[in-house]
Amino acid sequence: MLTNHASQASKSKAILTLLQGCNSLRKLSKIHAYVITNGLHHHPDISGKLLNFCAVSVSGSLPYAQLLFHHHIQNPETQHWNSMIRGFSQSPSPLQAISYYNLMLSYSSPDTFSFSFVLKACERANVEPKCREVHGTVFRCGYQNDVVVCTNLMKSYAVNGSVDHARRVFDEMSERDLVSWNSMISCYSQAGLHHEALNVYSLMRRENVGLDGFTLVGLLSACAHLGALNTGVAMHELAREKGFMGSVYVGNALIDMYAKCGDLDGALCVFERMRKRDAFTWNSMIVGYGVHGRGNEAIYFFEKMMMAGVQPNSITFLGLLCGCSHQGLVEKGVDYFHMMSSRFNIKPGIKHYGCLVDLFGRAGKLEKALHVIRTSRAQDDPVLWRTLLSSCKIHMNVDIGEVALKNLIRLGSSNAGDYVLLATIYFKAKDADGVSRMRKLIKNQGVRTTPGWSWIEVGDQIHKFVVDDKSHPDTEEIYTKLEVVVQQAALNGYVQEESLIRASDFTSIDTECSGTSGSCHSEKLAIAFGLARTPEGTCLRIVKNLRVCRDCHSFTKFVSLAFNREIIVRDRVRFHHFKGGLCSCKDYW
Numbered sequence: 001m002l003t004n005h006a007s008q009a010s011k012s013k014a015i016l017t018l019l020q021g022c023n024s025l026r027k028l029s030k031i032h033a034y035v036i037t038n039g040l041h042h043h044p045d046i047s048g049k050l051l052n053f054c055a056v057s058v059s060g061s062l063p064y065a066q067l068l069f070h071h072h073i074q075n076p077e078t079q080h081w082n083s084m085i086r087g088f089s090q091s092p093s094p095l096q097a098i099s100y101y102n103l104m105l106s107y108s109s110p111d112t113f114s115f116s117f118v119l120k121a122c123e124r125a126n127v128e129p130k131c132r133e134v135h136g137t138v139f140r141c142g143y144q145n146d147v148v149v150c151t152n153l154m155k156s157y158a159v160n161g162s163v164d165h166a167r168r169v170f171d172e173m174s175e176r177d178l179v180s181w182n183s184m185i186s187c188y189s190q191a192g193l194h195h196e197a198l199n200v201y202s203l204m205r206r207e208n209v210g211l212d213g214f215t216l217v218g219l220l221s222a223c224a225h226l227g228a229l230n231t232g233v234a235m236h237e238l239a240r241e242k243g244f245m246g247s248v249y250v251g252n253a254l255i256d257m258y259a260k261c262g263d264l265d266g267a268l269c270v271f272e273r274m275r276k277r278d279a280f281t282w283n284s285m286i287v288g289y290g291v292h293g294r295g296n297e298a299i300y301f302f303e304k305m306m307m308a309g310v311q312p313n314s315i316t317f318l319g320l321l322c323g324c325s326h327q328g329l330v331e332k333g334v335d336y337f338h339m340m341s342s343r344f345n346i347k348p349g350i351k352h353y354g355c356l357v358d359l360f361g362r363a364g365k366l367e368k369a370l371h372v373i374r375t376s377r378a379q380d381d382p383v384l385w386r387t388l389l390s391s392c393k394i395h396m397n398v399d400i401g402e403v404a405l406k407n408l409i410r411l412g413s414s415n416a417g418d419y420v421l422l423a424t425i426y427f428k429a430k431d432a433d434g435v436s437r438m439r440k441l442i443k444n445q446g447v448r449t450t451p452g453w454s455w456i457e458v459g460d461q462i463h464k465f466v467v468d469d470k471s472h473p474d475t476e477e478i479y480t481k482l483e484v485v486v487q488q489a490a491l492n493g494y495v496q497e498e499s500l501i502r503a504s505d506f507t508s509i510d511t512e513c514s515g516t517s518g519s520c521h522s523e524k525l526a527i528a529f530g531l532a533r534t535p536e537g538t539c540l541r542i543v544k545n546l547r548v549c550r551d552c553h554s555f556t557k558f559v560s561l562a563f564n565r566e567i568i569v570r571d572r573v574r575f576h577h578f579k580g581g582l583c584s585c586k587d588y589w
Contacts, residue, residue: 047073051080055087062087078104082113089121097121098130110141115149119156128160135169145174151183158187181209185218194222195462198231211238213247220253227543227570228457229261236270245273252280259288262541262568262575279310287319292575293585295323299332314346321355325362326574326585333359350378357384361391366400382413390547393421396428416442454522454544458533465525474529482520482528485559492581494558497551521552523569527559539566547572557581 051073054065065087073080081104088097101118104110110118115138122131135153143149150173157166166187173180181204188197201219204211216239223232236254244250251274258266267288274281282305289298298320305312317340324333337356340346348356353376360369369391373384385407392401405422408414419438426434455464465472472478486494523542530540548556548571560567561581569576577584 048077048079048083052083055083056090060087062091076107078108078111078114081108082111082117085114085121086117089117089124094121094124095127098125098127101134105137110137112143112146112148115143115146116152119149119152123156123159126160128157128162131156131160131162132165144172147173147175147177147180151177151180154180154183154187158191161191163187163191163193176209178210178212178215182212182214182218185215185222189218189221189225192225194225197222198226198228211242213244213250216244216250217253220250220257224253224257224260226455226457226462227261227541228460228462229258229263229541230457231460232257232261233266234460246275248274248276248278248281252278252284255281255284255288259284259292260570262292262570262577264288264292264294277308277310279313279316282308282310283313283315283319286316287322290319290321290323290326292577293323293326295320295325295327295329295332298323299329312344312346314340314349314352317346317348318351318355321352321359322574325355325359328363330359330363330365350381350383353378353381354383354387357387358391361388362394364395366391366395366397370400370403380411382408382411385411386413386418389418389421393425396425398425398429398431398434401425452522452544452546454526454542456526456530456540456542458530463526463529465522465529467522468520469522469525472525472529477532478525478529479520481532482524485524485528485531485563486555488562489555489558492558492562494555497554521549523548523552524555527556527567531559531563531565537564539568542567542569544569544571548576553583553587557583 047068051065051068054060054068055062065084069076069080069084081100084100085097085104088094088100091097097118098121101110101114101121104114115134118134119131122128122134131153134156138144138146138149138153150169154166154169157163157169167184170176170180170184181200185197185200188194188200197218201215204215216235220232220235223229223235232254235257239245239250239254251270254270255267258264258270267285271277271281271285282301285301286298286305289295289301302312302316302320305316317336320336321333324330324336333356337348337352340348340352353372356372357369360366360372366388369388373379373388376384378384385404389401389404389408392398392404401422405414405418408418419442423435423438426432426438451466453464453466455462457463463472469475523544526542527540530538530542534540548569553576556567556569556576556578558581559565560578564580567578569578574585
């Protein structure tokens, strides 16, 4: 009997060794057959490893795991449940993970891993109520101080749109590690709350928490979105001090930050000093030059990328198409669009079609732009029709503008800005009936559009303005300065553009969005504040959520001349570099 026991122990040890080196489902099937024929399928370590391989390994099989779990494991332990929850949490069926977690609560106690895996499933399945329910169980089971569980709870809440709940979990943690801090920064960044992400870093410094490459990447991403160059430069210096410049991820984040803050020289400097580069590195430069309207430079970097043997992807071509569109390189843009599929087997997406429509539309080839939409797989995407409508406003084409708006209405995606665009086209065409129809549509449907805002970085602070803003603590100073700025701009040739559409005709529309010039638009207030609070010669950098209107574009050109300032404006579409009374877009935007 002792001999038999020793033999079984020896076989068990051999099987565990085999499972340790198993790398395919075919091998596992053979091992499993051997386990069954030798009566070892109830051995807890063996059954656990078999199950874990099937459920979690990339070479595994969840149906096979389910077969094992339900028919070969008599009394599943926590580790067995965890394997099933983890496997399904990573699968296309994350709700199955939640089902196994629910069933587990009747038979076994969850642990750190159980909570972490089910929270990942809640994150992927977008089920915020279940996330809150799991949170309650975490408390009842005494895991409220577990750093790993709480960090995963934060992530799950944030992905489900409850960033405030994520912050509450973070604030209530009795102990936080660097991963927790990085996760909170990431939660805010992913929710578009980039100011808050930088505020978390301020708290980190006060509490003497260190940082790593992930911290820097998260913070640089926030700086990029905010256009906070000064803060980004401080992060760059910190990366140098802490020895993170060898990281390709930090280098890529720095290039992206500099490019999105309007400093292409800074982006190029980082690029040239990087010893290792990946596709994201090249794409950051190509997209950076593209959105600055420097299509030729974007093409130059693409050619260097090819020479370096780096495979382009869909982002690469977005940057190229964007650069070609903004610089009016129609033929080259069309060539790159076709090259995607013919040479690199990359299927064009909606954004690529949008760039192609924009490419033709800006160049006045509206019939070709319309043909692209009608022959594309994305003809029911409102972005393409809105892009076409914007081009119709540039070239004042009534017929195609009407086609674009009809399709937006058909898709149920029309908004107030669309009606104002077509109304402007009608106004230029002296079609009073058309303007009247647009006004009635807006009133009858009660549609509204996105409010306009601009922000500017002064020192290490971001200041945000909206149209006719009176909320800033220095409002009186800003409006006094704006009067002086307007006078100086006028002396240098600025003439305020009359509104094409009276604001009273569209009372429900934010005047900034409708292009009216009677109000103090947000970027004018930002420029006045920047001139008042920065030394002479300082470059002003402004981020705007909407497209710059013609009056503000003209105003900024003359301000750059009158005050001898470079002013960089990043709007929804592209960058505008104003200097000496000229703009880098050459009025082609």
